[in-house]
Amino acid sequence: MSKTNQAKRPNPLIHEQVHYRGDDLLDETLTFSLSKPDPSGSEFWTQVGSSALSASMIRRSMSICGYCGLKSRKYLQVLARNGREYDRASLRVACIFCSQVKTLDLVPVMRSGVLIRAPKTSQVELNIWARAIYVGRISQGPVAERARETLDKIMSLRDAAKAELGSEDPAHLAQQLRDRTEATAADLDAKLTGIRLFPLDRRLIREAELEFNQFPQILAYWRSKDGPFGGMTPPQWDLDTFTPLLSRDF
C-alpha cells in the first residue's frame, strides 16, 4: 500500500470553492452590519422568522449560501435587508458563518466569533476555510495537525485587530457600529477594510431557560455523508489541504 499523498483526493468542497473560485471570492461583498437599525441609517439585516418563507427561499436558492457558495441542506438562514421580508429582492440565503457577519451584534450572545486582521484574505474565503479547519481538526493524523496549526496561525491575527480597533471582541465592534454617526462612519469603514470575523467552534443558543452549544451538531452534519463534505473524512484529504494558509501572508 502506498503511503504517499497521491492516493488522496483534494476535498471537493475546499478545492472547488477556494482554489477554483478564489479570484471571484476575493471580490468582497460580505461586510459587517447589524441586525437592527442604527442612528447612522446604515443597512441592517434581520433574520427571517417565518419558517415557510425561509424554506421557500432556501429551496429557490438550491440550498446554496449566497455569499460563500456553501451547498448544505441544513443550517442555512435567510436574511432580509433592512427587515424587508416582503421583498424577495431583499432576501439572501446565508450559511451560519456568513450570516453572523451581517448580524454582528448577535455574535457576542452566541460567542461564535472573534475579530482578526487579514487584509489580504476575504471574509468569504475565511468562512470557507474555517469550516475545513474545524472539520479537519477533530480527526486524527497529519491533516488534523495541520488544521490545528492553521487555526493557531489565524488566531494570532487577533492582536492586529485589537491594535486597530481597541479590542478583538465582536461586542466592541458592534457597539462602534451602533454608535457611528454620518460623520464617523467613513472613518470606521476605513479601519474595517482589513478586519474579518473568524468563526469560533461555538454557537450558544438559548431556548427557554436552557443554553446549549449548537456547534457540535452542525459539525457532525457537515462531516456526515449528507453534509457538504460528503462524508469524506480528513484522513482522505490531500495532505496539502492547508498549505495555502500555512504559507500565506494574511
Ligand SMILES: [Zn+2]
Ligand atoms: Zn456562507
